[in-house]
Amino acid sequence: MKNFFNYCLRLIVKLALNIYFGKIIVEGKKFIPKDKAVLIVCNHQNALIDPILIATNTNLRPHFLTRASVFRQSFIAKLLNYIRMVPIYRVRDGVKNMEKNQETFDKSVDVLLNKGSMLIFGEGSHSTLRNLRPLKKGFARIAYQALEKNPELDLVILPVAINFSNHLHSGSRVRITFGETLNPKIHFPNFDALIKATYTALDQLVVTIPDQEYEEDLTALIAHDVDLTSKDKVDQFLAKSSSSKGKTQKSYLRNKLMKLFHLPLYWLWLWLEPKIEDPAFKATFKFIIGLVGVPVWYLALYFTLSTIGHQDWAISFLFLAMIFLLANRNGQQ
Known part of the structure; x- marks a missing residue:
């Protein structure tokens, strides 16, 4: 068992x-x-x-x-x-x-x-x-x-x-x-x-950014869109001593729409995030909210709208919510 x-x-x-x-x-x-x-x-x-x-x-x-x-x-x-x-x-x-x-x-x-x-x-x-x-x-x-x-x-x-x-x-x-x-x-x-x-x-396996100029190197790596999960690519970039004026800012419409269609869960995260003292635990709590909260939110929304006679609206909303949830998988690289 x-x-x-x-x-x-x-x-x-x-x-x-x-x-x-x-x-x-x-x-x-x-x-x-x-x-x-x-x-x-x-x-x-x-x-x-x-x-x-x-x-x-x-x-x-x-x-x-x-x-x-x-x-x-x-x-x-x-x-x-x-x-x-x-x-x-x-x-x-x-x-x-x-x-x-x-x-x-x-x-x-x-x-x-x-x-x-x-x-x-x-x-x-x-x-x-x-x-x-x-x-x-x-x-x-x-x-x-x-x-x-x-x-x-x-x-x-x-x-x-x-x-x-x-x-x-x-x-x-x-x-x-x-x-x-x-x-x-x-x-x-x-x-x-x-x-x-x-x-x-x-x-030989872990991506390493030297402590001496950690923040500057990390900013440069992000600005040049270097794959931070690849040790070889990070090492090659740092070996060239490349520099950058700063981090490029990107706005992801997909991410904003995903939050809109999952607004109660996003509000829950906004309430919870300031209470998390250790940054390493933020992804853990965010993942748990999604693992438990997304199915609960979808079921509650479907049954609520279906009960008041708007099952078609419920299906349409849930379809779009899932589309933007999956689309957000490419939102932060």
Whole structure:
């Protein structure tokens, strides 16, 4: 039952993601292993959007390490556990709670010992900045604990990069790039060597804009319409030391019409957005509003207009609403 629920949820979320994003590009699928224990190590820029992109674009059915603060309510905790999310505690959650991480590591190791897959965001936190931050020790600890219990375990580390053209806007482009797998046995039991090798593998996949002139370079890249999801194109542009007077401003009529036909949801977003303190969570909340709110809005509108004898108007309005919703997928690149 649990697997069936996750399968249905995966299909629904994948459909919603393909509506939310203008284009989802997946590269390197040939590197996704089969019949192995897989520790997926990924960069982290867009809160909940990142794990669901990985989950819906592979057949690995991974478990996810998720920050413990979202498990505070029992109902939410049960739901997250049902969809294979495992809490990981940080210092900010309280020093005493850090002891609970041993249970988390034990569960993660058990998943690997049964040739399952674990998804870990190696940086330990998220940021919308386009670069790769230093990796934490957690993924290496899980890998080595699994190998200690079963030295013959066929375990690999799968580096994955997620790069966004725009973290905050729907209709934007996202690129998921799978790299060549790493064999952690080569470095066992040296933590630093495994972390360094994994960082090097990820660094070849993640779009990087140097910190020194980050805002200026980002503005120039946008002004020249460089694909911000492509590491090669970004690197080539930055190597030329191109400059720009400023960001070009574009007005998208499709986006405005989409908001008009979904006005209650747009008002909900305008009310909610100022309350979101972490910018990396904005896309997550926007996606959830669309995932839940769009079907509710369509059904409510249809039944309301049908009840007062305007079913033809309801069908026409919903048709146009869906047209502009899909058209907005090309609105922000």
